[in-house]
Amino acid sequence: MAFVHLLDIDDLPEGPRRVAESGQEQYGQLLNTWRSLFHRPEIFESYLPFLRSVAGPGAVDQEIKDLSALLVAWLNGCRYTVSHRWTGALRGGADPDRLLDVVRGRWDRFDPPLRCALELAREVTSSPPVVAPSRQAGLLSGTVREDVSTHFTEPQIVELTMSISMWNALSRFHRLMQFELDMPAPPGPVDRELLQGKDL
Missing domain, CATH: 1.20.5.810 (AhpD-like)
Known part of the structure; x- marks a missing residue:
């Protein structure tokens, strides 16, 4: 409820x-x-x-934004947001196996900009609660920071990090609000892990 x-x-x-x-x-x-x-x-x-x-459409490739948003929802353990991001990515033409690879961390076949965006999403989502500003003021490890600067322009960096940050906020809002699904549930194995609790 x-x-x-x-x-x-x-x-x-x-x-x-x-x-x-x-x-x-x-x-x-x-x-x-x-x-x-x-x-x-x-x-x-x-x-x-x-x-x-x-x-929506902007300076960053839409697939990169869609898949990084899905990863953020997954890392936050938010079934409602995962259902929305999964459905949205499918509507945008994403391959379901590719979506499964995103949440499973099987990124080796992705091109470097997408892998970089997913690493950025993972660090921005996972680092704030556990990494003190005195250790890492900008949240990112040096490697990810360098890769982001290599693969994306400054306007793209702003857009991508805003997208990642927004989906973090919405995932947490959705979990707190305990919404019932209003879009299709994620595929069976993914949904079961979300419902049973997974290692984040």
């Missing part, structure tokens, strides 16, 4: 309602994240356009 009551589109004032209607038209439904944010219409009104600007 969700932590907060999920509101409906009729609960929104005009401006946020237009944003919600646009999202509903695009996705064919109102997502539970949105319905929780309806409690704060001014947040929701800016949330969806911001999400589209970060997660």
Whole structure:
């Protein structure tokens, strides 16, 4: 059961309602994240356009953003976010076996920019709770920092790290809110690991 009551589109004032209607038209439904944010219409009104600007087409290859977002959701152990990122990646044309390789850490066949982005996502997701700023002020190991600077321009670095950071925030928000799935569950083995608890 969700932590907060999920509101409906009729609960929104005009401006946020237009944003919600646009999202509903695009996705064919109102997502539970949105319905929780309806409690704060001014947040929701800016949330969806911001999400589209970060997660949608930009300076970074869409596959890189989609797969790094999936990895972030997986590392956070968030079934709801994994279901969204898995479904979104499939809609974008991703190969299901490739998605499975992402969560299994089988990255050796990926090209260097994608591997680099996944390493970046792993460090940004895993390092903050355990790496003191005095040991590593910028969160990244020297190798990952160098690789990121080699494979991505500065605008791409900003976009990619914002995407990774945003999915970290949303994964944690989703876990706290305990939303029921509103998109298809991840494939059986992946879903079982999320439900049974996996080593993160």
